[in-house]
Structures are given as C-alpha cells and as structure tokens.
Amino acid sequence: MTQEVSAILSNLGRYLSLSDQDQSFLLGLEKNCHSMVNKSVLWQAADKVEKLYIIQSGWAYTYRDKLDGQRHIIDVLLPGDIVGLRDLTFAKHKTTARMLTRGTVSVFSHKRIVDIIDGSSALTLSLLAAIARQEAMLTERMLMAIHRSARSRIMHFIVETHIRLNKLHTTDFHQFYLPLTQAMLGEVLGLTIVHVNRTLACLERDGILIKHRHHIEILDERRLITETDFDGDYLSDEMDGLAEYLRQMKA
Amino acid sequence: MTQEVSAILSNLGRYLSLSDQDQSFLLGLEKNCHSMVNKSVLWQAADKVEKLYIIQSGWAYTYRDKLDGQRHIIDVLLPGDIVGLRDLTFAKHKTTARMLTRGTVSVFSHKRIVDIIDGSSALTLSLLAAIARQEAMLTERMLMAIHRSARSRIMHFIVETHIRLNKLHTTDFHQFYLPLTQAMLGEVLGLTIVHVNRTLACLERDGILIKHRHHIEILDERRLITETDFDGDYLSDEMDGLAEYLRQMKA
C-alpha cells in the first residue's frame, strides 16, 4: 500500500479499493509538483478552466469576491483534496483559488478527468464520491448559516475541520493546527470579524475552546460536541451499494 | 432528435451531443414510470440509497427536518431533473424527497449509474455536469443566504426558477407557474413565513412582482434583474474544454 505517501491515493482510496493500474494512474497525476508560497494564486475568477490541483501539503481555499468588496470563502481544502472539481464542468471559473499556507501542489490538466472517466469505472466512482463529500460539506454549511447562531457555526466548523484533519493523520483533539485568521473564519461562515471575535471570546470565557493565532485548543470536548449537536454522517466514506455492485460486475 | 419527448434526454443532452446508443440507454431508464399524487414520498431520511427518479412532469423537492421541528428544503426539482444524485454515493439518505405537485416520475436503480460510468464516457461527463449545476445552485443559495437580504433572496430565487423553467419550454416571463406556498419559499430560503409574507407585500407595493397562489406575476422585469444583480453563469450549459477533448479522443 502506498496510501501513506500519496496524497491523492489516500483521498480517493477511501471509498473503494483501487486496482494497481488505478493507483499508478493517480500517482502519475502527482508528478508535476510545485512548491507554493502562502497566498499564491492557483487560478482567478473568469479564467478558463484548464487545470486541477492536488494538494500535497499545506492548505488552500477558493473564494468569490462580492460587489461590496467583501469576499466569501467557499471551499477550505486540505492535503489530498483536489482543487478545481467544483468548476470542472464549467467553461470559466467563478471563484479564485489561493494557497492559505505555503505548501506543495501537483498540477494536471482537467482533461485527465476525461481519461479517468474513459479508463476506470472505479476511479470515476471514487471521484463522484469525492465531489459528493465536498457538496455535502457545503450543504451542511448552508444549513448552519441559515438556522444556527454564530456560536454554533463556529463550533461546527471547528469540529468538522478537526474530523477532516483526523482522516489525514491522527490529530490530537485538544490542540490542532488551524491557520485561518478570525477574518477568514468570518469569510467562511458569513460573519463579520467583529462578531467572530466576540463569539470566540465568549467560547473562551465559557471554557469550551481557545483560538490561538495558528491553532485551536479544545478545553471541553464534550460540550463542544453536544452543544453543536454534530452529526458527521455527511463526512462518511461509506458507499455500500454502488461499490459492491461494481465489484460484482468486474468479477 | 427525441429531445422534445424525453425528459432526461433534454436534460443530459444539454451539455454534450449524445450518440444514438447513449440516447437509447437513457430512454431505457424512463420505462418504469409512475404517476404520483402531491406530497407522495420518494424516499425518507435514513432509508438506504437504492433508487433514483427522473421527473417526467410535476415538481419535487428534498428536505431535511431540523431538531426544533422546522424543515429546510434543499433541492427544488423540475421535469428532467434526476432526484437522488445528491445522496448517490452515500449509504443512507440524509434527506427526504417528496412530490411538490402531482406528476409522473420514472424510477430506476442507482446501480444503473454504475452502468453509465462503465458504459459511456459521454453520459458520465453529462452526469457530472448535471451534478455540478445542482451544486452551483446550492452554492449560490448559500451565498445569498449569507450576504443578502430577504428581499434579494426571494427575487433571486424567482429569477433562477424562471430561467430553469425557461430551459424546459419557453415560459412567459411576466406570468409563470410557481406552486410553492409562502411557507415553502421560507423553507427554501431560510426565512419565516411571516417575513416572507412581509417581503412579498413590499415587493408588490414597489410594483416589482406579485406572488399569487400558484403563479408569479412579474410587474417590472428590469428592476427585478438589476436589483438582484443576477448573474446566471452558474446555470450555463457550456462545458467547452472537456466536451471537445472527449470528441477528439473518440475520433
């Protein structure tokens, strides 16, 4: 198993077991690897859709600029994630994508996706699963934005992010890396800096968590989970029916 | 061209030109066709994911129940739409799906999607495009929910829905069918009935639009478009790069 060393394999390998051929195809996508400084742009709004990126290390994000000068962060992307799937089937990007930290990313042409579709049902299905997980996070975020308070939303995002990090490598729950500023947290969740700050101060006073500059410290795990009423099904890697059917079909 | 008579063909045929074989496969999915009364359930939350539905006529919607008894409508689905794509790669449904009007739907096993993936690159790519359009609507709705007023959100939803209807059959802009109650509008947009009502009353006073029980009457098209600052790119059917590449590859 090369799962430990290949970012994309440990992502797409979560949903199905992949053949050696599939695995080497994925490894091929990781050849063209660049190291990026913080804030470097992967693409800009209105650019033609041409490239996809696999994050090897570091964090990235995609955002939209609003008319009034605000921006809204749509995706927060971690190592193993494919950046650009959202816009894949559109002619032009609607978002801009940037690194959120320094890191390394692999670049490949979006046409390779057609090769995947043409070449491997298992990979295609995995890709669908990855897209669906990303969509599910967005759905959840929308529901949170509409029905829950700033406090709930912040807690939810922190738990969700922790769970995602934990899938990459076991992460200490009580202390984990989170490179977003308060302003960015606001841009993800649709809150003003001022209100994010007030809410974080309140969470700290209540002994639930502390946001330090580059990491989160969880003080009361239980209250965090119960008060958010967190249900992580939408992050699940399972895909019973379809995976099974594909296996039978190939046998 | 059978585009006029097959709901699914006129949907998935938008993004790519499909071979005769692809077209007949899609027609095969529409054989098992049922007529449904208003409010009938297609699936419920926690059900195993097993079936997909193509709406032949009528409207449907998917929703989630919140703890406090509220519900949130996630997708509003029109003829030609495939109901269930959101949950396709998950083991269990998180949403419930119901008819919003009476209508007819075709039912097929979610496994047919694997057959599509295995059998036709063009269909698979079309499917990806359809999923991306649905995701784009959701993204837009999230941005609206976070940054825009109730007034903006309502206007945006009405314009978006009109554009979708217009892709099915030319629809008079000044008067079109919209079977959602004010309560449901609220459940889609994350607003209370009371506030939806107040806002609609205001839009009527301002001479912009009138929501009648089952249809919308547009009074001032220009103000509706400009005030919403509507940018419909996210509904675009174009998919230049990939479609072209697939064509070349097959040639």
Add this chain to the structure above:
DNA sequence: CGTACCTTTGACGGCTGTCAAAGGAAGTGG
C-alpha cells in the same frame, strides 16, 4: 358547510452588522 391550509398584520426583542479606534504581533528594510 365545515375544516384544514394558507395568507396577512401588529408588537416586541435579540442577534449580528456597521462604524470607530486602539493595542499586539510579525515581518521588512535599513
């Protein structure tokens, strides 16, 4: 003709945004 659903209206309160300003932390260049 009655019942259930949908729409409408009013009063009140709170969460969150806006405006404004200052204090820390970090990185840069001389």
Add this chain to the structure above:
DNA sequence: CCACTTCCTTTGACAGCCGTCAAAGGTACG
C-alpha cells in the same frame, strides 16, 4: 538590531433586519 509598516485582534456604542408570539381573515377541498 531597531524602526516601521502591515496585518491581526480586541472593545464599545448603536442600529436594523428578521425571528417569535399571537390572532384573524381568505381560500380550497371534502
């Protein structure tokens, strides 16, 4: 190594959009 700039965090006052609660008037369907 220090001065300077830039970015990030923190705090206060105030306002408004929208939710909550409550009740009544319309409309459709059996």
